[in-house]
Amino acid sequence: FSPGFQVAPETKAVMKWLRSIPFVLSASLHGGELVVTYPYDYSRHPMEEKMFSPTPDEKVFKMLAKAYADAHPVISDRSELRCGGNFVKRGGIINGAEWYSFTGGMADFNYLHTNCFEVTVEVGCEKFPLEEELFTIWHENKGALLNYMEMVHRGIKGIVSDKFGNPIKNARISVRGIQHDVTTGN
Helix, strand or coil: CCCCCCCCHHHHHHHHHHHHCCCCEEEEEECCEEEEEECCCCCCCCCCCCCCCCCCCHHHHHHHHHHHHHHCCCCCCCCCCCCCHHHHHHCCEEEHHHHCCCCCCHHHHHHHHCCCEEEEEEEECCCCCCHHHHHHHHHHHHHHHHHHHHHHHCCCCCCCECCCCCECCCCEEEECCEEEEEECCC
16 A cells, blocks of 8 residues: 555454465455456556556466356357446456556455455446346356355365474465465464
C-alpha cells in the first residue's frame, strides 16, 4: 500500500487474519463483468493503464484462473456476443493490471505479504444483481468454485522439519527460477 493510503478497519482485520493462518488459495467474488483476473492488479508503471503486470508466478496464476474459467459454463462458452464475450479470445482470464490497474487490492497484498495466491472472479455483468438472479449465479459458479478449490492440492506440499522431526516455523522456501519465496506456517 502506498504512503498515506487509508486502510479500513475490516481490511486490517482480514490482513491480520491472513498473516496468522497460512492460507494458500483464495478467490474474491465481484460483480460487473464475467472474467477471472489474477495478479498483479497494480501496474508497475502507474502512468500506464491496461499494462500487463505479471508476478514471478505468472504460470501458476494463469493455471489457477483457467481452472475456474474452464469449469464455468458461461465463461467457457466461446460466444463473443454474451456477457464477458470480450474475454473469449483470452480464455476468460486476464492479468488484472492489463484489464485495469488499481492499487490496494487484496490479491496483490496476499501474494506480496502472505503465502496465499488469490484470483478475482467477476461473477456476472450486473454489478448489483437482483435477488432473483442470485440462484442462477450460484449454480453457474458452484462447479467452478469447487474445481478452483481442488487446485489447493497442486504443487509441492509437506512439512519442513529439523533433524529430530520437529516442524520448523517460518522456514523460507525458494524455487529456482521464481523470484518469490514462501514460508512455512506455525
